[in-house]
Amino acid sequence: MRGDPAIGSLSVLFVDDNPADRLLAGRILGREFPGLQISHISDAAALHAALDLGHFDVAVTDYELRWGTGLDVLHDVKSRFPDRPVIMFAATGSQEVAVEAMKAGLDDYVLKSAEHFVRLPVAVRSVLERMEARRRVERAERRVTHLLEHFGLGVFRITPAGQLLESNRALFNLLDVPAEDPSPGPPLLARLGPWPPFPLPTLHTEDAAHRREIRFRRRDGRRAWLTVSERVDRASGEPVIEGLVEDVCDVRAAEQALRESEERFRTMADTAPVLLWIANAVGRCTFFNKPWLSFTGRGMEQEVGDGWMDGIHPEDRDRCAAIYREALRTEDRFSMEYRLRRADGVYRWVLHTGVPRFTPHGMPAGFIGSVLDVTPLKDLEIERTRLLANEQAARLDAEAANRAKDEFLAVLSHELRTPLNAMVGWLRLLRMGSLDSRKAQRALETIERNTYTQARLIDDLLDVSRIVTGKIKLELRSVDMGALVRATVDAMGPPAQDKGVELQAEVDPTIGAILGDQFRLQQVLGNLLSNAIKFTPVGGTVRVRLHRVESGVEMVVADTGKGIAPHLLPHVFDRFRQGDTTSTRAQGGLGLGLAIARHLVELHGGTIRADSAGADRGTTMLVSLPLPASALEPTGPGFTHPRYETLRLQPAELTGVHVLVVDDDVDACDLLSVVLQGWGAHVTTATSAAEAFALFGKERPDVVVSDIGMPDEDGYSLIRRLRATEPEDRRVPAIAVSALVSDEHRAHALAAGFDRHLPKPVQITDLLQVVSEFAPARSTMS
Secondary structure, X not given: OOOOHHHOOOEEEEEOOOHHHHHHHHHHHHHHOOOOEEEEEOOHHHHHHHHHHOOOOEEEEOOEOOOOEHHHHHHHHHHHOOOOOEEEEEOOOOHXXXXXXXXXXXXXXXXXXXXXXXXXXXXXXXXXXXXXXXXXXXXXXXXHHHHHHXXXXXXXEEOOOOOXXXXXXXXXXXXXXXXOOOOOXXXXXXXXXXXXXOOOOHHHHOOOEEEEEEEEEOOOOOEEEEEEEEEEEOOOOOOEEEEEEEEOHHHHHHHHHHHHHHHHHHHHHHHOOOEEEEEOOOOOEEEEOHHHHHHHOOOHHHHOEOHHHHHEOHHHHHHHHHHHHHHHHHOXXXXXXXXXXXXXXXXXXXXXXXXXXXXXXXXXXXXXXXXXXXXXXXXXXXHHHHHHHHHHHHHHHHHHHHHHHHHHHHHHHHHHHHHHHHHHHHHXXXXXXXXXXXXXXXXXXXXXXXXXXXXXXXXXXXXXXXXXXXXXXXXXXXXXXXXXXXXXXXXXXXXHHHHOOEEEEEEOOOOOEEEEOHXXXXXXXXXXXXXHHHOOOOOOEEEEEEEEEOOEEEEEEEEOOOOOOOOOHHHOOOOOOOOOOOOOOOOOOOOOHHHHHHHHHXXXXXXXXXXXXXXXXXXXXXXXXXXXXXXXXXXXXXXXXXXXXXXXOOXXXXXXXXXXXXXXXXXXXXXXXXXXXXXOOEEEEEOOHHHHHHHHHHOOOOEEEEOOOXXXXXXXXXXXXXXXXXXXXXXXXXXXXXXXXXXXXXXXXXXXXXXXXXXXXXXXXXXXXXXXXXXXXXOOOO
């Protein structure tokens, strides 16, 4: 249509050789279509000229013309402009003429009469609307055809008998049939497969439709994979099969690749050494690999969604759920550790990590993650933490021990120098001769007391050294514990009286003998009593109680002294630990007595513990010792305390006894000579083993008193040489006096040939007692 009639741009080619009819028709059309342009044609030449120009929208022609008929005009117009509508406006004609014209393409037929003139505008408008509708349909069809061609969709209409009615170029391309084939139907049907695709009875009775796939190899060797969608159209009366063909080769290849990718993923996931999981955009898990299911012992249907959280330890579940919700909210990666129940019911520590997934357009798609059993690592971490804590504790203990040693060394220096100061001072006064007899006696007592103090300090140090090196050995024999307690209490009586402390003892008389080292057991009790007396104020009481308990014998030493602070109580038996190491401390000592006591008690298979209610509330020491399986008879010498033992010999008791004294230390020789000579003995001295051997051969002594550690030849070698010169039945008694005082040294001395071993500094009473025992014929006990 060249213009829009609604706005008065209609152009009409009016063919009629009757001027009156042309005028009347022009008026009627002009009233209906404002702006009408009408070309009046009255002969054949004018018609051909107008057709050459083609400037018209619709043609109106009479049937009877002088140069022909309206059918001739219809033929001329349609032959050149098949889409232009033609209306026959005639006063004559018949039904046969009208039918013939309609078959030839006439668009409408209006009788030319007074009552029908008004129908002419209606007919014009009607054909124009039909023409416009047809053009819209054609444009739509062209657009559809273009789209189908653009997207490679093939279209066909084929009769059930196989006659190709319609198709597009894409169909030929898809089915790989040459478009120039003069008879394309058979090749197309061959590609489409068995024809018709529907059972024949259904073509006329049912709305048959379906979708199928076909595959074949193209002429160039490539494989084709097509989908064919077909339906039956019965709008025209006879069934026609309409179809749409689409190339799905890429789609199927993508689907196959996706399936293969999913299969590879599942294979990798199921063979991975970790537990894997996938969650959707709302956080619900949709997949777990086989290791996960094997680990938990549950099925996929139990784990999907939120079911997997059932396996988390109840103490960890809320924390993990909060972490997971926060990761969903922030769309960020996360990790968490928790305990996950294994199939055997055991909870294992796992490391659970997840990373977000996104669509190609950046939209959240969920999470994918893994779970790793980190129990061994957790155990290592726990062990590392424990070792670190132990190391820190050990370091703190070592630092405390170092501080204790430093404090101990400071105390040791003080404790060693203090008695030396008094001894050296009084000795200088004695040498000056400025002291009267009373003060001289006081000086000697002070020197003796501090000498014993020095000896006790050295003994404690040596015992601690032997404890550290494991060299303390017990000489086990039957020990009468009642007698031991009474003797030790008697020996400690003088210092208790000097301090103004009452010392009490309670001994169960039914307690028999135990198996032990009497010297060491007396040392234990002596240390406990010494400590108790030291820390008990004037007017206080120290009680010793020995009684039987179910497991053996219990010895209790309780005092009313200053007590022990709670923070010090666990450390009272530690070496080098004292409650007060300051320069203002009230009590002396090295703080080794209780450590020595504990070790000696434990060597006897017993236990020792300390109890105290706190500062100024006294202390109780409890020693438990096991009883032997059967009763024992006490054996061995009696119990003494050398520090407070009194002399039991009279000055003339060693008269006539010849003693050979051997020591490379001249001062030591002089001391022993003076002591023995003071009690009546005849003394010969030697300062070397060689000199002693020579003197022994010239004048056989009654007793030999020899040092062990000497240059060139020691006491062991000397006694062996002496014994080699003597008859077996006339051996001279030999006493070893040595600063080597360990159990091993004592045993070595006895094995070498000595009869007795006395430690330095030698106690005068011990020396005189032993010498008198070995010379009974020439000395008399008082």
